[in-house]
Amino acid sequence: MSFRPDSTSSLVSPSISNGSFSGGSPVKLGIMASGNGSNFEVVAQAIADGLLNAQIQVLIYNNPSAKAAARAANRGIEAVLLNHRDYKSREEFDTQIVQTLQQYNVELVIMAGWMRLVTSVLIDAFPDKIINIHPSLLPSFKGTRAVEQALAAGVKITGCTVHIACLEMDSGPIIMQAAVPILPDDTPETLHARIQIQEHRILPQAIALLGSRE
Numbered sequence: 283m284s285f286r287p288d289s290t291s292s293l294v295s296p297s298i299s300n301g302s303f304s305g306g307s308p309v310k311l312g313i314m315a316s317g318n319g320s321n322f323e324v325v326a327q328a329i330a331d332g333l334l335n336a337q338i339q340v341l342i343y344n345n346p347s348a349k350a351a352a353r354a355a356n357r358g359i360e361a362v363l364l365n366h367r368d369y370k371s372r373e374e375f376d377t378q379i380v381q382t383l384q385q386y387n388v389e390l391v392i393m394a395g396w397m398r399l400v401t402s403v404l405i406d407a408f409p410d411k412i413i414n415i416h417p418s419l420l421p422s423f424k425g426t427r428a429v430e431q432a433l434a435a436g437v438k439i440t441g442c443t444v445h446i447a448c449l450e451m452d453s454g455p456i457i458m459q460a461a462v463p464i465l466p467d468d469t470p471e472t473l474h475a476r477i478q479i480q481e482h483r484i485l486p487q488a489i490a491l492l493g494s495r496e
């Protein structure tokens with residue numbers, strides 16, 4: 283059993299379909315998270331439920347207090363703390379990330395709430411194999427305050443995007459998006475909570491879409 287892009291809901295739109303891995307074994311994932319880790323959790327749960335043919339090799343987190351680390355521990359998933367404050371440059375930090383991902387034989391990298399800019403060191407090590415989830419309908423509202431920006435702009439619909447990461451922040455080919463209406467009384471918190479419901483739907487689907495083996 284596996285996720286299929288859900289195009290019956292008009293609010294979800296997949297735009298890439300390429301199974302670029304060979305063989306039928308689970309795709310080996312490396313997940314990078316900085317904070318809460320709810321997206322990490324839904325991917326782990328989708329795998330546990332047999333809905334996603336993948337395996338989480340390692341969680342990399344950069345904040346010692348990231349709740350994502352506790353979530354990994356609860357599930358018996360290996361977690362590695364790489365604290366960006368311990369490195370002299372972004373490149374040096376990314377070099378350590380790449381080494382860790384390679385050490386765990388990661389094939390597909392998921393930035394699930396990774397709140398650091400990445401460099402070519404990481405992007406070039408996994409060409410077209412790094413995906414990011416962002417809480418807006420890209421290319422609108424890039425950056426860390428996407429939800430607040432959507433509210434401030436007065437748009438009536440926002441949403442979330444899963445895309446292939448490239449050097450430019452919150453850019454790169456879009457894999458899947460889901461739309462979320464903005465309600466008159468929305469605060470950043472209420473809106474983000476509804477966006478996250480959609481993130482949790484589309485992230486496992488997008489991984490299935492990109493990571494499906496031919």
Ligand code: GRF
Nearest residue numbers: 318319320321395415416417
């Ligand atoms: C999500 O809204 C994601 O789009 C953004 O950071 C948030 C991470 O949430 N990049 P969580 O840590 O997975 O709960």
